[in-house]
Amino acid sequence: AQTVTxxxxxxxxxxxxxxxxxxxYDTSENNYYLFWYKQPPSRQMILVIxxxxxxxxxxxxxxxxxxxxxxxxxxxxxxxxxxxxxxxMYFCAFMKLSYxxxxxxxxxGTRLQVFP
Amino acid sequence: EPEVTQxxxxxxxxxxxxxxxxxxxxxxxLYFYWYRQILGQKVEFLVSFYNxxxxxxxxxxxxQFSVERPDGSNFTLKIRxxxxxxxxMYFCASRGRRTYFGPGTRLTVT
Numbered sequence: 126a127q128t129v130t131x132x133x134x135x136x137x138x139x140x141x142x143x144x145x146x147x148x149x150y151d152t153s154e155n156n157y158y159l160f161w162y163k164q165p166p167s168r169q170m171i172l173v174i175x176x177x178x179x180x181x182x183x184x185x186x187x188x189x190x191x192x193x194x195x196x197x198x199x200x201x202x203x204x205x206x207x208x209x210x211x212x213x214m215y216f217c218a219f220m221k222l223s224y225x226x227x228x229x230x231x232x233x234g235t236r237l238q239v240f241p
Numbered sequence: 242e243p244e245v246t247q248x249x250x251x252x253x254x255x256x257x258x259x260x261x262x263x264x265x266x267x268x269x270x271l272y273f274y275w276y277r278q279i280l281g282q283k284v285e286f287l288v289s290f291y292n293x294x295x296x297x298x299x300x301x302x303x304x305q306f307s308v309e310r311p312d313g314s315n316f317t318l319k320i321r322x323x324x325x326x327x328x329x330m331y332f333c334a335s336r337g338r339r340t341y342f343g344p345g346t347r348l349t350v351t
Contacts, residue, residue: 168278168330168345169342172339218284220340228286229334229340231285232283
């Protein structure tokens with residue numbers, strides 16, 4: 126069974142600084158997706174970034190980038206130039222590729238607080 | 242951008258009552274899901290639905306739960322006899338090229 130571990134329950138960063146959130150996962154699958162979701166106080170689940178395991182290049186979306194280390198099963202999220210609006214819960218998630226459509230397995234989350 | 246909608250946004254019910262949570266997935270998606278998040282905890286998978294049948298369900302999804310896609314557009318989650326521990330945020334999701342989550346229904350069981 127797949128598991129996702131986020132070892133940092135809480136992180137804080139000053140506005141305009143860079144912060145990195147950690148995620149590790151365990152799987153025997155070779156083809157899968159990894160995601161970071163943001164959950165602000167509204168509790169909406171917002172996709173931040175996605176990485177396909179077969180791609181060696183790390184995904185980037187504006188100020189958000191990942192460091193994907195497949196052999197180490199590590200998938201960290203770097204937020205550059207942090208903004209107050211980045212304050213939220215961040216969940217790392219895993220999904221294996223399946224024709225029938227498969228579920229997302231989430232980590233326990235990291236609460237990020239951005240200070241002015 | 243396409244969106245998944247859910248109604249109601251907040252449902253309060255008494256223990257033992259039946260509730261139906263409703264979702265309208267994105268129209269050309271084929272895979273549908275329900276997830277649950279107890280306050281302060283992680284998001285947990287409940288059930289996936291594909292080709293008009295359940296493709297996978299978790300241990301949480303016991304006989305008290307059922308899902309239905311009654312009319313080709315709505316996707317519902319029914320809890321037959323609610324318990325206090327069913328109080329949570331329930332998210333519907335649908336998947337095409339990527340997974341889209343609805344805004345959630347907060348269920349409070351008193």
